[in-house]
Amino acid sequence: MRITNRSTSGNIIVICAVVGFIVLIIGLWVLDIFWLHLLSGKEMSAAEKVAMAAAVALNKDDNIGQMNYVLAHSRELLYCSRYDEATASETHKSQLLLAQDLAARAKQVVTILEKERSTLQNTRMKESIEAAKNAIASAGSPGSATMAGISTTGVSLDLSQCSFGCLSKDGAGPNGEVIPSNIEPSSFSKLGDAGKDLEEYDKEFVDKQAKLYKGNTVLGMNPPGGGDDTELTIKLSSLPPCINNYISPPHLIQASIFNKMSPFEENALCTYIPTAVQIVLKLDVKETQSGKSSSLMAPGIAVTGGASPSPAKP
Amino acid sequence: MSIQNGCKEVSMSSKIARTILLTAVSAICAWASSSSMQPANAEIKYEKLVEINAEEMKGYLNYPNSGLSDFFHIVVKTGEAETGKAETPYEDLVACKVKSTGKAEIIACRRLAAFDFNDKQVKVKVKLSSQAQNDAQVRALAAAIPHLVLELFLKDNFVGGVYVPTGAYESFKSALATQGFTTSMKGSYSPRTSVTPLVLQSEPAARFDSLSYQPSLKK
Numbered sequence: 042m043r044i045t046n047r048s049t050s051g052n053i054i055v056i057c058a059v060v061g062f063i064v065l066i067i068g069l070w071v072l073d074i075f076w077l078h079l080l081s082g083k084e085m086s087a088a089e090k091v092a093m094a095a096a097v098a099l100n101k102d103d104n105i106g107q108m109n110y111v112l113a114h115s116r117e118l119l120y121c122s123r124y125d126e127a128t129a130s131e132t133h134k135s136q137l138l139l140a141q142d143l144a145a146r147a148k149q150v151v152t153i154l155e156k157e158r159s160t161l162q163n164t165r166m167k168e169s170i171e172a173a174k175n176a177i178a179s180a181g182s183p184g185s186a187t188m189a190g191i192s193t194t195g196v197s198l199d200l201s202q203c204s205f206g207c208l209s210k211d212g213a214g215p216n217g218e219v220i221p222s223n224i225e226p227s228s229f230s231k232l233g234d235a236g237k238d239l240e241e242y243d244k245e246f247v248d249k250q251a252k253l254y255k256g257n258t259v260l261g262m263n264p265p266g267g268g269d270d271t272e273l274t275i276k277l278s279s280l281p282p283c284i285n286n287y288i289s290p291p292h293l294i295q296a297s298i299f300n301k302m303s304p305f306e307e308n309a310l311c312t313y314i315p316t317a318v319q320i321v322l323k324l325d326v327k328e329t330q331s332g333k334s335s336s337l338m339a340p341g342i343a344v345t346g347g348a349s350p351s352p353a354k355p
Numbered sequence: 356m357s358i359q360n361g362c363k364e365v366s367m368s369s370k371i372a373r374t375i376l377l378t379a380v381s382a383i384c385a386w387a388s389s390s391s392m393q394p395a396n397a398e399i400k401y402e403k404l405v406e407i408n409a410e411e412m413k414g415y416l417n418y419p420n421s422g423l424s425d426f427f428h429i430v431v432k433t434g435e436a437e438t439g440k441a442e443t444p445y446e447d448l449v450a451c452k453v454k455s456t457g458k459a460e461i462i463a464c465r466r467l468a469a470f471d472f473n474d475k476q477v478k479v480k481v482k483l484s485s486q487a488q489n490d491a492q493v494r495a496l497a498a499a500i501p502h503l504v505l506e507l508f509l510k511d512n513f514v515g516g517v518y519v520p521t522g523a524y525e526s527f528k529s530a531l532a533t534q535g536f537t538t539s540m541k542g543s544y545s546p547r548t549s550v551t552p553l554v555l556q557s558e559p560a561a562r563f564d565s566l567s568y569q570p571s572l573k574k
Contacts, residue, residue, distance in 0.1 A: 104416060110463065125505055140509075150461075160422070161416075231467075
């Protein structure tokens with residue numbers, strides 16, 4: 042009886058040891074899960090911060106809004122100059138030489154500005170990528186660490202899933218119509234009868250609801266007097282406009298309204314200056330026992346700050 | 356119908372006659388200037404005032420490798436010369452220096468209204484802002500003057516003078532030369548060779564020069 046009792050007592054010790062071990066394993070597993078959950082939250086928060094940093098860099102000092110303004114109004118300058126040239130040719134021959142020279146200069150200005158737009162685009166895309174890389178360290182993103190059953194490497198950008206883009210209109214979907222530019226259409230009717238024709242022609246470039254030029258659009262040229270300016274390109278970017286002096290701040294957006302334009306790479310081919318970014322951070326996780334590895338992905342999508350009031354607001 | 360056509364022809368002939376007259380006046384002005392005579396428009400009674408001033412746009416389009424600098428927002432307003440106040444906005448321009456050419460250019464124009472006057476004696480007054488860098492401001496304003504003068508002429512107005520502050524007179528004369536307005540006379544005047552006259556005057560009155568548009572003499 043005593044022996045039996047001793048035997049039973051021994052079993053309890055073994056059972057306790059086994060149960061204790063199982064509890065420990067489960068505890069460590071729960072701890073790992075909890076730790077991974079914590080890391081995932083930190084990574085998500087870091088991705089949002091990185092996306093915001095990259096988006097802010099895109100429209101630093103509202104350079105995109107300013108470029109949109111001078112581009113659209115260089116077109117108005119060219120139209121006015123062509124109109125003056127046509128008038129001088131018909132009725133004021135003595136002013137024709139000056140009118141022709143000013144029209145030629147206005148055309149040259151449009152060409153110069155397109156080159157500047159391209160420079161600004163490349164500069165801002167490069168700065169946005171740098172801002173994203175710099176932000177990873179300062180955004181409190183999880184570094185490399187080892188726990189009981191898993192180890193992680195530091196967070197990095199998953200470039201294959203990052204991209205430049207812009208904002209789609211609400212409900213338009215990721216590939217739908219983008220939000221307009223920050224530029225009010227020119228009032229060509231103030232030029233006279235020829236201006237009325239131009240204003241009619243301009244309607245196809247105007248967002249009827251917002252009464253602004255459409256975003257990510259090439260403004261067509263239809264100069265008065267039939268001058269050959271059709272080869273010129275004036276590319277306006279989509280950008281949250283300034284409404285009643287309210288400047289839209291940079292903010293996070295849903296994936297459903299992010300309109301992808303190009304990969305997140307320097308000198309990536311992009312027709313217009315992008316105004317939003319999608320960032321995906323990657324955290325590699327390795328199971329110590331099995332050697333299996335996987336990645337924790339965290340996306341962050343942000344749109345840049347909107348346009349400031351136009352310098353020529355009457 | 357033939358009466359209407361006749362009227363149009365008469366109107367066209369009067370415009371051509373007026374153009375030739377303006378050209379002749381400018382030629383006489385330029386000759387008078389070169390001969391140190393009093394300008395022909397000394398007694399002009401102005402009816403309309405066109406005022407332009409420039410505000411510096413600090414930090415505008417300032418990004419690495421930018422080919423543009425020294426941005427100015429130029430405001431053009433019109434009014435009655437009698438009151439001396441120009442309060443009706445006409446247009447807003449953006450001027451800047453193009454680094455590749457080193458010259459000031461108008462790069463953007465926003466028309467706010469049409470000139471609501473024709474056949475008037477117009478005074479163009481240039482105001483300088485004390486806040487802005489002077490030379491860059493003068494170059495920006497000088498780049499706007501040819502646009503303005505042309506539009507006034509095309510509305511059959513007579514631009515009696517462009518008045519600039521006395522202290523900046525020489526700077527304006529030099530800046531207008533880069534825009535093609537010089538005192539030098541070369542070749543004969545005819546509607547084909549085209550002469551757009553411009554009388555530059557200082558205010559308070561002390562100096563004047565009769566300039567004309569001669570792009571081949573651009574500095």
